[in-house]
Amino acid sequence: MRKLLKFQLKDLIISYSVFAGIIFLLTICSGTISFIYEDVNISLNGTGITCAIFCLAVGIGMYKEHCQMAVLNSISRKDFFKSTACVTVIISFLCTLLDLVILFISQMTGLISADSTPLNTFSIIQTFYPGAMKSHPAALTAANFLLALLINELLFSVGILIAGIYCRLPKKFRTLYCIALPVIGLGVSPVFLVSTAVTSVYPGFISRLIDIFLAVMGISSNNPFLGILTLTAISLVMAGICYQVLRKTEIV
Amino acid sequence: MSRIEVNDVSKAFKNTQALSHVNLQFEEHTIYGLLGRNGAGKSTLLNIINNRLFPDSGTITLDGCSLMENSTALASCFLANENNLYPESMTVKSAFKWSREFYPDFDMDYANELSRLFELPVKKKIKSLSTGYQSIFRDIVALSVNVPFVFLDEPVLGLDAYHRDLFYKILIEKYAEHPFTAVISTHLIEEVANIIEQVIVIKKGEIIRNESLESLLENGYCISGPASQIDSYIRSHDVIGIDTLGGLKSAYITGIPDPDLPDGLEISRMDLQKLFIQLTDTAR
Numbered sequence: 027m028r029k030l031l032k033f034q035l036k037d038l039i040i041s042y043s044v045f046a047g048i049i050f051l052l053t054i055c056s057g058t059i060s061f062i063y064e065d066v067n068i069s070l071n072g073t074g075i076t077c078a079i080f081c082l083a084v085g086i087g088m089y090k091e092h093c094q095m096a097v098l099n100s101i102s103r104k105d106f107f108k109s110t111a112c113v114t115v116i117i118s119f120l121c122t123l124l125d126l127v128i129l130f131i132s133q134m135t136g137l138i139s140a141d142s143t144p145l146n147t148f149s150i151i152q153t154f155y156p157g158a159m160k161s162h163p164a165a166l167t168a169a170n171f172l173l174a175l176l177i178n179e180l181l182f183s184v185g186i187l188i189a190g191i192y193c194r195l196p197k198k199f200r201t202l203y204c205i206a207l208p209v210i211g212l213g214v215s216p217v218f219l220v221s222t223a224v225t226s227v228y229p230g231f232i233s234r235l236i237d238i239f240l241a242v243m244g245i246s247s248n249n250p251f252l253g254i255l256t257l258t259a260i261s262l263v264m265a266g267i268c269y270q271v272l273r274k275t276e277i278v
Numbered sequence: 279m280s281r282i283e284v285n286d287v288s289k290a291f292k293n294t295q296a297l298s299h300v301n302l303q304f305e306e307h308t309i310y311g312l313l314g315r316n317g318a319g320k321s322t323l324l325n326i327i328n329n330r331l332f333p334d335s336g337t338i339t340l341d342g343c344s345l346m347e348n349s350t351a352l353a354s355c356f357l358a359n360e361n362n363l364y365p366e367s368m369t370v371k372s373a374f375k376w377s378r379e380f381y382p383d384f385d386m387d388y389a390n391e392l393s394r395l396f397e398l399p400v401k402k403k404i405k406s407l408s409t410g411y412q413s414i415f416r417d418i419v420a421l422s423v424n425v426p427f428v429f430l431d432e433p434v435l436g437l438d439a440y441h442r443d444l445f446y447k448i449l450i451e452k453y454a455e456h457p458f459t460a461v462i463s464t465h466l467i468e469e470v471a472n473i474i475e476q477v478i479v480i481k482k483g484e485i486i487r488n489e490s491l492e493s494l495l496e497n498g499y500c501i502s503g504p505a506s507q508i509d510s511y512i513r514s515h516d517v518i519g520i521d522t523l524g525g526l527k528s529a530y531i532t533g534i535p536d537p538d539l540p541d542g543l544e545i546s547r548m549d550l551q552k553l554f555i556q557l558t559d560t561a562r
Contacts (some may be wrong), residue, residue: 100352
């Protein structure tokens with residue numbers, strides 16, 4: 027497993043370096059422009075959801091090649107899963123760290139108001155749990171970091187699951203899957219859920235769904251630890267589903 | 279002595295029964311020829327042994343330990359087949375480097391030496407290599423990993439006559455110096471007939487022959503002569519096939535030739551390819 031972990035990390039560190047390089051470059055460019063032209067007002071708030079999207083994309087991209095490389099070199103799917111789990115945690119951690127570093131750089135270069143600290147400028151805690159842990163900056167930092175890490179990790183799992191299902195599907199359904207997934211996931215489902223047809227047949231359905239989401243994420247009770255707990259549970263469930271998909275994947 | 283045992287393995291793809299209750303043993307230090315027509319189940323069998331496909335039923339063990347999802351046992355096996363499972367951007371050199379990481383006994387010097395002999399461009403990406411050079415690349419990795427069981431699925435696919443000859447020579451040299459078990463699945467039967475020790479013939483997912491090349495060829499002969507004479511001769515014999523050319527006939531018969539052969543008939547040794555054709559003739 028250690029050999030595969032080395033291979034996976036080496037491969038993904040290259041991707042991560044390119045990603046981090048681009049983010050740094052953009053930050054430096056924004057800072058420079060902002061510094062040179064006083065009338066140009068550019069503000070940055072860390073990497074935002076870029077890291078989460080990066081994790082999702084890497085999850086989708088890495089799965090097939092790495093799984094094939096593992097099976098080719100006589101490594102079991104179980105060991106591949108263990109190695110992948112380690113890799114996703116490491117890369118998610120690095121992405122979260124990058125977000126933090128960019129926030130500091132943004133503040134140093136004046137892209138964030140000097141009055142605000144990096145962590146309260148744009149943080150998950152401030153956005154979704156306003157006022158929580160205000161008097162404990164260290165705990166706030168840790169909780170914010172953990173939430174971001176779990177979101178990245180979750181997106182990584184989603185990416186792996188998407189690729190895993192693709193690999194399990196018969197070839198004739200793969201194109202359909204590739205088209206249907208974004209169309210249904212990002213287009214049809216949201217429109218359907220808020221459509222008058224649904225809201226008139228099931229009055230209060232959407233608001234009830236949102237209420238449940240806000241409750242389990244601890245947003246309605248302003249409790250970030252509940253959110254951390256829920257995200258951890260979802261991540262574990264996702265990992266379990268990923269393993270179930272992976273364990274019977276045939277590689278030829 | 280290490281041994282791979284395939285016990286009652288079956289595998290179906292939708293309505294096609296690829297393998298049906300296959301029972302086999304692969305002993306240490308032997309070169310096997312896995313022969314079968316297209317779609318007979320050769321590749322499926324090799325893929326199942328190497329944990330790439332899962333059997334519907336049955337087990338595969340190495341010295342009693344299951345090979346399914348067992349990295350430790352699987353480390354004793356290597357399958358080189360026509361599917362390129364290496365990452366898209368990986369170069370030959372990089373693949374050698376990673377093979378050494380995954381297989382500690384991988385002989386890098388030997389791999390480089392073989393690359394030089396076959397004129398394999400090591401700096402090129404694997405996917406950009408021609409079919410022949412992709413086969414050469416896989417063969418080089420297979421010969422350099424130094425594991426007890428090497429499975430070669432169509433190892434000379436796309437290779438020219440020179441490279442095929444070179445590959446067989448190197449395989450024999452390697453086998454003589456460091457004996458290992460090689461299972462060669464190929465359609466070029468005449469070419470491997472001089473290399474293989476044990477023959478496994480698979481037909482429609484079933485093993486129909488599994489014996490040493492010597493005994494397989496000794497237990498049969500070819501008799502040729504005028505059609506009428508052959509017809510009367512074969513009445514009392516177990517015939518596995520007949521070729522007719524004008525008024526002449528050749529019959530492939532199992533068993534030992536009669537000492538007092540009728541005049542006009544000629545006996546010749548059965549060759550592996552002819553035997554294979556007769557054995558796998560679906561019309562029979």
